Amino acid sequence: MPDPSATQPAILFANDAFYAAFADGDPAAMDALWARRAPVSCIHPGQTALTDRAAIMASWRDILGAGPATIRAVHPVVFPIKDAAWVTCHEILPNGTLIATNVFVREDGAWRMVNHHAGPAPLPEAAPDDERKPTLQ
Amino acid sequence: MPDPSATQPAILFANDAFYAAFADGDPAAMDALWARRAPVSCIHPGQTALTDRAAIMASWRDILGAGPATIRAVHPVVFPIKDAAWVTCHEILPNGTLIATNVFVREDGAWRMVNHHAGPAPLPEAAPDDERKPTLQ
Numbered sequence: 375m376p377d378p379s380a381t382q383p384a385i386l387f388a389n390d391a392f393y394a395a396f397a398d399g400d401p402a403a404m405d406a407l408w409a410r411r412a413p414v415s416c417i418h419p420g421q422t423a424l425t426d427r428a429a430i431m432a433s434w435r436d437i438l439g440a441g442p443a444t445i446r447a448v449h450p451v452v453f454p455i456k457d458a459a460w461v462t463c464h465e466i467l468p469n470g471t472l473i474a475t476n477v478f479v480r481e482d483g484a485w486r487m488v489n490h491h492a493g494p495a496p497l498p499e500a501a502p503d504d505e506r507k508p509t510l511q
Numbered sequence: 512m513p514d515p516s517a518t519q520p521a522i523l524f525a526n527d528a529f530y531a532a533f534a535d536g537d538p539a540a541m542d543a544l545w546a547r548r549a550p551v552s553c554i555h556p557g558q559t560a561l562t563d564r565a566a567i568m569a570s571w572r573d574i575l576g577a578g579p580a581t582i583r584a585v586h587p588v589v590f591p592i593k594d595a596a597w598v599t600c601h602e603i604l605p606n607g608t609l610i611a612t613n614v615f616v617r618e619d620g621a622w623r624m625v626n627h628h629a630g631p632a633p634l635p636e637a638a639p640d641d642e643r644k645p646t647l648q
Contacts (some may be wrong), residue, residue, distance in 0.1 A: 413590040415599050417610055422632050423599040425588050451562050453550040453625065455616050458595045460626055462552050462560040473554055475612050475628040479592050488590065489597055491612040493630025495559050 381459065382452045388478050388485035389450055389461045399441040404434045409486040412479045417491040419472055444468050448497075459485070464497050471497040518596065519589045525615050525622035526587055526598045536578040541571045546623040549616045554628040556609055581605050585634075596622070601634055608634040 395403035473495030532540035587600035610632030
């Protein structure tokens with residue numbers, strides 16, 4: 375079992391890569407960071423769950439087709455569980471704030487996304503309600 | 512590594528236990544089904560993330576304090592990944608429909624909840640977009 379403290383930077387890196395692909399409007403980068411063998415799901419804000427990789431990638435091509443987007447993730451908190459982990463973070467967009475649960479698994483030596491669920495939430499004025507220090511971007 | 516097909520009923524049972532505790536307004540049952548050692552998080556609809564077990568349980572005591580609730584989960588889909596899994600499902604409440612991502616880990620021989628994230632979503636008219644057969648309740 376890996377040391378959770380050692381895996382946190384790698385998981386945050388994977389989470390950052392997701393938001394970089396989103397902000398860059400880069401569908402190839404988005405495709406590369408999602409798992410290829412593990413099951414995957416994606417819940418876009420206010421929508422039902424997509425549970426098929428091809429449907430998820432088609433949704434991202436639609437979203438990213440507009441080009442670079444103004445999005446950034448703040449207050450990420452990593453929850454490591456053996457060979458998987460999830461991250462909660464807030465997403466700051468021009469028209470509002472969302473909160474996301476992003477799940478990652480180890481696949482071929484890399485942390486790859488297996489679930490993204492974003493929905494409406496206010497931005498917290500302070501850090502999350504525990505003692506962990508979030509990485510502010 | 513367990514056979515995913517063999518673990519699916521146990522994970523669905525854990526997911527059902529969560530909604531049974533919710534519907535019964537039973538804070539003790541809710542407490543028992545959340546992990547005790549693994550990290551936990553909870554995102555109630557439209558709210559920010561709670562990332563501390565005591566804060567999460569306090570939120571459930573508030574929610575369940577009103578007594579039995581009219582809630583049922585439909586279209587659950589299980590995504591098993593080694594000793595963890597997540598379930599997406601729709602929640603039917605008197606005033607609307609939500610979609611949830613519920614994450615579970617194996618702890619002390621049981622599947623225990625480590626993340627619940629619910630937010631607004633329409634109820635899909637058909638089954639999810641893959642070939643798996645959801646368990647309808």
